[in-house]
Every structure is written in C-alpha cells, then in structure tokens.
Amino acid sequence: MVDGNAPTEAPVPEEDSGKEDSLSAKLAVLSDQLLRLQAEFDNYKKRTAKEKEAVSLAAEAKMMQRMLPIYEEISIAEKEAQKIPDQAVRKGIALVLSKLRSSFEKDGLQEMKLVGEKFDPFRHEAAMHELSDQPEGTIMNVIKKGYLFRGEVLRHAIVSISSGKKAEENAKKEGEK
Template identity: 35%
Template sequence: MSEETKQPTAEETPETQAGAEQTAEQTAQEQTEKTGKGKKKKEKEKTYTLTQQQMEAAELAAKQLESVKDQFVRLTAEYDNYRKRTAKEKDSLYQDAKADTISAFLAVYDNLERAAASEGGEDSPHKKGLEMIFTQFKDILQKQGVTEIEAQGKPFDPEKMNAVMHIDDENLGENEVAQVFQAGFMLGDKVIRHAIVQVAN
C-alpha cells in the first residue's frame, strides 16, 4: 500500500462522528431537563412574607369583597321579585280592564239572545240574520277567553249564581237550577257576571 491511500481511523469514521453528536445532544438535553427541574423546584419553594399590616389589609379586603357579593346577591333577588310582582300586577290590571270592557257588552248579548228567540218563524230572514249576528258575537266572546257559566240543571253554586226565585218541583233535585233568567259569564277563572237563576227546593 502506498502512503496516499490511508484507511480512515476509528475516530474519523462517519459512524463514530454521528455517535459523538448524538451523545452530545443527549448530554445537553439532560442538562436542560435538570436545569428546568431545578427552576421548578425553586419556583415552588418561593415564599412571601407579609407584615401584620399587610395581613390586616388583606383580611379587610376579603371581608369587603364578601360584603359586596352579599349585597349583589340580595339586590339581584330583590330586582327579580320586583320584576315578577310588577308583571303580575300588570297582568291583573289588564285582566280587570278586559273584564270591565266585556261586561259592558253583555247587555248587547242579552238583547240579541231575546231578539233571536222572539223574532218570527224559522224561515224569517230577520230571525236568521239575528241568529247569525248572535253566533258571531258569541264567537268573539269565546276568542277573548269568555265562557258562559253552565247553570241549567246544575247544582246551585253561590259563587257563580244568584238565586232570585225558588220553586217546588219533585222532578228536580234539591238546590238544582230549574231555570236561567240571565246567563252568567267567566273570564278565565274570574266571574264577570253571575248567572241569575231559579232554584228548586
């Protein structure tokens, strides 16, 4: 062999160089991890010393925060109650005004009912016209939530009916409504006009 063609030594082989680089990287990484762990330990170990004055100020601030939170919760509850109460009052006022308005129209209902009952024969165009108007009026009341109190043949209910006459009738039960003189009406659960009835003894 000539001097020019030298074989690479173990130190100069690519495998050795790659191994050396890998070892250097691992060592650097291990040192970084150790340093990171050391920093974390140092961070955990940090403590703060407060003076008596600072402790008192912190306690006062905590008490003030608790007081403000309590006031906020109370204020929120009061507002919620106020909102519900005003909504209820508003609805109550609306229902009262609606009941008063409908009550004023019930006289028209009575007149239409009497007119439809007394007008000529079944084929009379006037009777048919009145019946159509009466039906339309009843539909309007129904759409507004108004219902007629069922009284005929029912037990007498003093909360919904006014008895103006009594009759002795063996065919009817005691306190049973024998005849309705004027229809009564309810708006939801509220009586806007009591039924005027005759009651059997």
C-alpha cells in the first residue's frame, strides 16, 4: 500500500548516480583512513606513556644507585655508634637509618637475602670459593650487599660460595677408614 502523501523519488539521472558512487567510495576511503589514524594515535599515546614510565623508572634507579653508598655509610655509622657512650647520638643515627630504609622500601628497594641460597650469576658476583660442608655453589658469605629495585637487580651482591670440597674430603676420609 502506497501512502498518497509520501513524496515520490524522482528518477536519478545516470550522471548523478556515478557521482554518488564516487562520493561513497571516497567516503569509505576517508573513513578507513580516519579509523587507521585514530588507531595509530592510540598506539602512539600508549607507546609514549610506556616510554615515559621507563625514563622515570631509570631516573629513580639511578638516584637509588647514588643513594646506596650514603645508606651503607649510615649503616656502618650506626654499628660504630654502639661504641659511643652518648645514647642520644646512637638513637639519632638509628632513627635516620630507619627512616631512610623505610623510604627506600616504599620506593621499591630491597636488600638481597643471600646466605644459604644457590649462587645465581645474574644476581651475584662470586669473589671467592670456600671449602665447606655446604653443596657446591651455595652462598657462604656476603662481601658486599646486593639490592633489587622493583624486582630488577640494582647492584649485584659480591659473595663467597662453597666449593663443596670439604664434604667430599670428609667422605673420602670416611671411605679410607
């Protein structure tokens, strides 16, 4: 049923139909380009945000590396202050060290706990081997502390590791008896 009030479409001349198809094709191309440009811009924003975060993290790590010697000197001062009879000085140094340690931990710095762990060349530097009853490659002593910053090695720990030979020597001695 046809509504008598509805306007009727006039037949479109052949020439106008070609223009319409051409405009539709151009619109499709431009729409596609717009979508690609929007996606490219979104990727750019994500990439620059990641780069900004990486630069910020690198700057923080560098600052932590600069602060580590100061932190360690204060730690040594705290141990040496135990020899001083002035309790106020000891408490003051302990307070400074405690606040510095707390601040570092909040920012993501962790001291590596190593004695008894297995040697890991990605986290540790072996300075010497020790004869020991411990299995070969077990960390025996920490010569210089190592630190992690947000899960990444900030400074490798310098350690001495077990050569495991003492256990072998004891086994040989018992075998000879």
